[in-house]
Amino acid sequence: MSAVIESDHHDHHHGPAKGLMRWVLTTNHKDIGSMYLWFSFIMFLIGGTMALIIRAELFEPGMQIVKPEFFNQMTTMHGLIMVFGAVMPAFVGLANWLIPMMVGAPDMALPRMNNWSFWILPFAFGLLLSTLFMDGGGPNFGWTFYAPLSTTYAPPSVTFFIFAVHMMGVSSIMGAINVIATILNLRAPGMTYMKMPLFVWTWLITAFLLIAVMPVLAGVVTMMLMDIHFGTSFFNAEGGGDPVLFQHVFWFFGHPEVYIMILPAFGIASAIIPTFSRKPLFGYPSMVYATASIAILSFIVWAHHMFTVGLPLAGELFFMYATMLIAVPTGVKIFNWVATMFRGSLTFETPMLFSIAFVILFTIGGFSGLMLAIAPVDFQYHDTYFVVAHFHYVLVPGAIFSIFAAAYFWLPKWTGHMYNETLGKVHFWMSFIGLNLTFFPMHFVGLAGMPRRIPDYALQFADFNQISSVGAFIFGTTQLLFLFIVIQCIRGGKKASAQVWEGADGLEWTLPSPAPYHSFAQPPVIK
Amino acid sequence: MKPSKLLRLPAVLACLGVASAHAAWQTNLTPGVTEVGESVYQLHMIIFWICVAIGVVVFGVMFWSIINHRKSKGAKPAQFHESTTVEILWTIIPFVILIAMAVPATGTLIKMYDASDAAVDIKVTGYQWKWKYDYLNEEVGFFSNLSTSQDQIYNRDEKGENYLLEVDEPLVIPVGKKVRFLVTANDVIHSWWVPDLAVKRDAIPGFVNEAWTQAEKVGVYRGQCAELCGKDHGFMPIVVKVVSEPEYKEWVLAKQEVARQEYELKNKEWTLDELMTRGEKTYGTYCAGCHQPDGAGLPPAFPALKGSQIAKGPIESHADIVLHGKAGTAMQAFASQLNEVDIAAVVTYERNAWGNSMGDMLTPQQVAAMKNK
């Protein structure tokens, strides 16, 4: 502890620079982390607005607000922005803030690259959003951009979309390399791998997934680009190509991508649940092994997104079995969290509420995932709202709720102030109600036969869609409250202690709140 | 939201929990009218109840802790953090449950993959945005278009009972007979899906996929395209009429007769008014989706026909675009989709509607000559 305070003392002469250039040129992991988080929140609001346009159109049968072609652009952009603009940058932001503090490092390993990987993002998404105003409109082929709808039949703006995806990919890869280098090289003495906090572990595995699959995404969009502009035939049947090949390559990236968006969330829950249970995490080693097995399995299950394309029977069976297998390590994690809570001494501050909701709702998403894994039944579920319900149950309570939980949990450490607990709880309950109101009825309409990505629907789906739309507006507007809470917390509030939470354990809680600009100039001693 | 709907909301929420008992609200998968559909439904229910059982146990323990082990009740935290026995148990038990699930699933899947020895072979082709059905052995083929009017879609008219799930010509199949579908596409990937028949197969341009069904109950079954295929993805439904064997035979004969009559119509002398009447109908079905009912189009992707250079230019080049499409645009070649009469009618209509008063007309004979040129 004393070493830390001393080093803080030494550092005061190079604290943050002043003005705008501080943010443009910064190589400080905390500044970059903050920028990532703000960027991600802005994207969350933009993508959320698109979702609300979708839900407004689907409030009643008939076309009221938008035209079908604009509706398709909205569903596409909503998916792309939420996946690449909101969830992934938020996790990178958290990694930037927390990993150096958690492993006892002064900063990220490659600070200049860190600056780069952030500053690419605003340009990538600026470009992506600008396609909406181009002739022929923005991408309208779904976030999965299946060929040939995204090649031969795409709007002219598809080239800019490809370029934007390339930029996002470069940014993610640089971010991931930085995380790997930091964790491998900058751990404080005594911080062995099996002593690392789970958030660090899950991020290390996520980073390896990222450098393994983002290049494949880059490859697939490059092939698209070549098909569109250079006369190749990767995905065109007439030149000897195959549109189904696109789906194989895309989902080879796409399925690990799903875990990229959920593994860090596992790490967050594994930090918060023990804290508010005042009890060590149950089964730390099995948590690490389960995360690693999920990551490895994610490479051999991609074709479960393609059960209806006409795979041979043997392929269908293989991918069905492999997918079902993922339930085992995922189950282990859920059981471990529940066992951590069991016979603890529980309190329910906002981060804990979000984490409990994460465990429950993510499990529900996991159940529907297991149902979707059963190939013969998937023929009925595939591309219906049942799938929409499934992946929103996994991603909204999974990724988004865990990000909120993390924000509330570490906000006192970042700002030095406690946030308003009452408002935080209101935010939680409104989000929780809004989310379930939005996505639970989607299970029903999906089973009843409503396909996804349609701008208008048959009358029998009307009532549930109306509920969904009401829920979506509750969920959406509630997020403005979060913005208010965060700003309020930055500007003032009750002073936070170093440990902040009674049960908190880990290196970041040994630093004063707010954490000094440079964390551990002297490596801390690990007990 | 209308007040009546608002009042219903609490009732609706109350239903969510017990919704499966509610007949008017379909909340569950349909078992459909086929044996395969029934086993799919059974599988779905088995897995659903297994999930519910696991959920009850896991969430039960969790809520037990939440209620009883709270600090405010003075709970003192235990310090245990591992138990090899327990951890091995909860790895092995789920694994065994999974195997129990996989066995029936495999059986059903194998059954679904056996499309051999079908009585009827039907080629299903997905188009942007309609379906085409060709009965391979009966020499019957036709397009199936959405028949819901644009007025209903844009809320200018009361919505009908089968809003968006109705077509001008349904697929007709005999009851109790194995029917094989050869599914392919003309442009982008579509997916042919009828829940009651438990068939969903992607239609991929250049390749054929196979699926089969054997409907055990006479009736009308509705489905939709399940793969995003562009603008009107939500507007290309599927309607399958399952009829008795004699009725099916009769239908095939009638269909063949209609084809013969259409052939004769081609040689009839048409007047401008007759062509305009028929053209308006054809335009509404095939063209209005993109070029809009008032001919104003949706520029830039779908140009206006009202006052357009093409509709007011030479009649041959106008007909040529309708027949053969325009490369590099969304305009399709309609030569193989529409017969000579419809092409003549629609071109005539486009030249004389919405103030495009060209006064000229195209005859089916001229179209036939152009096709064979």
Added chain:
Amino acid sequence: MKGSESLQARHRRVLLRALLVVGSMFCFGFALVPIYDVFCKVTGLNGKTQDRFVGVIDVPEGVERSVRVQFITQTNAGMPWEFRPVLREVSVAVGQPTDVEFYAANPTTINMVAQAVPSVSPSEGAAFLQKTECFCFQHQPLKAGEETHMKLRFFVDANLPDHIHTLTLSYTLFDITDRDPKTKS
């Protein structure tokens, strides 16, 4: 060993190794294309058929089995040609080379080039439908207003799984006038 190395060098090593992974995964994405092709050919995925058959047709003694082979055709969007099989279906003995013809006509006023893409259903049988001569192996040019009969010679491999009694061979005709090197120049 780690201690003796400077931090900078260790960062550089991680960076280089990570970039190596990135590079090879990018290449792997492209390598999936030929891997997929081979995989398709072996398993008949997507009903993809084999390349031209060369070699001796092997018919085991005493095998008398006939298979129904159906032909279906379609033209892809924007392809105005007329295209249909002359015979809708044939019944062939396994191992017996059979000739069939497809009719194609170009009704337009421009010279065009087409490419036919074959696909077999059920895909499980695709590997057993062997072609010794097929119009789908070449580009098919047709002048404005021209018509032609295109030849296919095929046989069904005697090893076709027993439960398959019908094979459907589909051809989709694509307009490749713009990408054909001869018409392009």
